[in-house]
Amino acid sequence: MNGAVIPNTPIAVDFWRLRHCSHSRVFFLSHMHADHTAGLTSSWNTYKIYCSEVTRKLVIAKLGVNSDLVVGLPLDECLIINLDETGQETMTVTLVDANHCPGSVMFIFEGYFGKILYTGDCRFCDRFTSHSAIQGKLFDILYLDNTYCDPKCFFPSRTQATVNIMKIIRSHPECKVVIGLHNLGKEMLLHSIAVVLKTWIGVDPVRKETLELLEMPNVFTCEIDKVWIRVVKSNEITKKNIQHWNSNEPTIAILPTCLYIGATNPYANVENVFVVPYSDHSSFEELRKFVQSVKPRKIIPIVHKHRLSPGETINSRVNMNVFQSLMDSSPSSQYTVPRSVECFMTAEIQRATKQRVKATGKLCMRKTAKIKKPCGVVFPPDPETTETETDKSDVDVNESDRKSTVFKGTGDKEHGQDITKRNAVTSSSIKCGFADSESRGKSDVGSDSGEKDYSMVQRITGNEMNAVASSSSIKCVTAVSESGGKSNMGIESGEKDHGIAQQTFGDEQNSIVLRPLNLA
DNA sequence: GCGATCAGAT
DNA sequence: CACATCTGATCGC
Numbered sequence: 001m002n003g004a005v006i007p008n009t010p011i012a013v014d015f016w017r018l019r020h021c022s023h024s025r026v027f028f029l030s031h032m033h034a035d036h037t038a039g040l041t042s043s044w045n046t047y048k049i050y051c052s053e054v055t056r057k058l059v060i061a062k063l064g065v066n067s068d069l070v071v072g073l074p075l076d077e078c079l080i081i082n083l084d085e086t087g088q089e090t091m092t093v094t095l096v097d098a099n100h101c102p103g104s105v106m107f108i109f110e111g112y113f114g115k116i117l118y119t120g121d122c123r124f125c126d127r128f129t130s131h132s133a134i135q136g137k138l139f140d141i142l143y144l145d146n147t148y149c150d151p152k153c154f155f156p157s158r159t160q161a162t163v164n165i166m167k168i169i170r171s172h173p174e175c176k177v178v179i180g181l182h183n184l185g186k187e188m189l190l191h192s193i194a195v196v197l198k199t200w201i202g203v204d205p206v207r208k209e210t211l212e213l214l215e216m217p218n219v220f221t222c223e224i225d226k227v228w229i230r231v232v233k234s235n236e237i238t239k240k241n242i243q244h245w246n247s248n249e250p251t252i253a254i255l256p257t258c259l260y261i262g263a264t265n266p267y268a269n270v271e272n273v274f275v276v277p278y279s280d281h282s283s284f285e286e287l288r289k290f291v292q293s294v295k296p297r298k299i300i301p302i303v304h305k306h307r308l309s310p311g312e313t314i315n316s317r318v319n320m321n322v323f324q325s326l327m328d329s330s331p332s333s334q335y336t337v338p339r340s341v342e343c344f345m346t347a348e349i350q351r352a353t354k355q356r357v358k359a360t361g362k363l364c365m366r367k368t369a370k371i372k373k374p375c376g377v378v379f380p381p382d383p384e385t386t387e388t389e390t391d392k393s394d395v396d397v398n399e400s401d402r403k404s405t406v407f408k409g410t411g412d413k414e415h416g417q418d419i420t421k422r423n424a425v426t427s428s429s430i431k432c433g434f435a436d437s438e439s440r441g442k443s444d445v446g447s448d449s450g451e452k453d454y455s456m457v458q459r460i461t462g463n464e465m466n467a468v469a470s471s472s473s474i475k476c477v478t479a480v481s482e483s484g485g486k487s488n489m490g491i492e493s494g495e496k497d498h499g500i501a502q503q504t505f506g507d508e509q510n511s512i513v514l515r516p517l518n519l520a
Numbered sequence: 521g522c523g524a525t526c527a528g529a530t
Numbered sequence: 531c532a533c534a535t536c537t538g539a540t541c542g543c
């Protein structure tokens with residue numbers, strides 16, 4: 001369980017045990033992974049949950065949380081949130097794409113408590129440090145994704161990892177391929193494989209549903225008998241299953257993970273299993289870069305439960321002293337909790353009045369399942385599915401109890417709810433493909449972040465990856481930075497990598513043709 | 521019996 | 531070993 005209650009504030013992030021956070025009133029969810037939603041279920045009936053639009057969809061669909069209580073916020077906009085009943089005291093929050101999994105965000109909180117950067121889970125990229133909400137600010141606290149906070153944790157960019165995986169698949173032309181993944185994340189790896197190898201990727205219906213929810217290009221099929229590459233849950237990659245699969249036909253398994261770096265690889269002696277370093281978290285070197293750039297006064301690690309490596313006596317990954325020399329040593333400014341906020345934090349729990357049918361994730365998925373589209377040969381999906389869901393929160397939020405956080409600000413009703421944009425940051429739609437001439441020629445191995453992934457793939461696999469570039473005209477909704485000059489965020493940064501989170505695919509026809517299913 | 525919570529395993 | 535899970539035990543309603 002990787003959440004935090006921020007002391008002396010009504011803020012809780014990725015923390016859902018109300019008994020253990022009786023003063024928390026404003027809840028944020030960084031992304032839809034199980035270790036960040038522990039305790040969040042369909043019976044959540046108290047406070048609003050703030051998250052990205054993508055995470056909102058996932059939380060409602062997978063966990064069955066009352067949609068009235070889930071508020072999807074835009075990225076890159078400075079939004080005002082009330083910290084008491086009346087809006088006397090407020091803070092601002094800015095969501096920044098965390099480059100981790102679809103919908104994942106970092107939160108920047110600014111208020112009477114100072115400035116706090118909460119990374120959630122993230123993979124560092126240069127975009128972080130140049131972001132207008134981060135650059136030039138003095139942060140009092142950095143809540144840091146310390147998953148791989150160990151000098152041993154050194155691994156390639158996701159681009160390089162993608163290329164490595166492609167090579168493994170290519171060098172086993174006679175084998176079927178199973179890729180072990182968790183429920184959410186690494187979708188772009190799958191998409192790259194599909195496009196470069198011109199093949200469908202087999203997935204189970206639950207994953208298919210997720211991919212449709214994320215509006216991924218339709219390169220996925222549930223007809224797993226007809227494909228040669230398919231996805232399974234990572235815990236299905238076992239010795240027993242490998243043997244079973246190979247008793248039918250030659251099969252290799254790929255585990256894209258950095259889990260075993262700096263540790264023992266349990267698959268070291270298992271035949272036909274390839275553990276490929278592919279990380280959705282920052283390497284140690286990337287963490288150093290990030291800290292050096294943010295220069296916080298204090299760092300609080302987000303991940304506490306690391307197991308000890310052999311010979312390790314203390315959990316070194318939670319020791320933030322390794323960053324001491326990169327931090328700001330000036331004393332934190334003192335503050336007191338405003339009286340109205342104090343009242344807010346001790347007030348009675350407000351419960352949502354609307355009763356909801358309780359549902360398990362699976363049940364809920366079945367209920368919300370869209371009508372299956374015929375599985376053709378050309379992607380992306382039909383126009384009907386490319387229509388983005390319009391902002392339901394307009395209605396939902398107004399119906400629900402607004403008391404706790406509504407800011408009845410002036411003017412801007414663009415998102416029609418209890419959040420008001422500050423500083424007149426405007427959003428605009430730009431289109432961008434995957435081609436990224438900017439990064440051409442740079443070395444991309446080692447500590448590089450994932451931000452240049454597609455250009456790298458393009459460079460290495462040549463014409464094939466041009467397919468990626470030309471096929472997916474991606475609409476990036478991005479904010480024009482106040483500082484100017486960095487408006488092409490989609491192109492310069494990691495959005496290409498995990499940007500499916502906030503991007504809409506398939507707003508144009510494209511010409512890539514996958515092999516017919518049976519030719520696998 | 522069900523949900524919340526946690527320990528343990530992979 | 532342990533990314534993010536999943537399973538099973540326990541407790542309380």
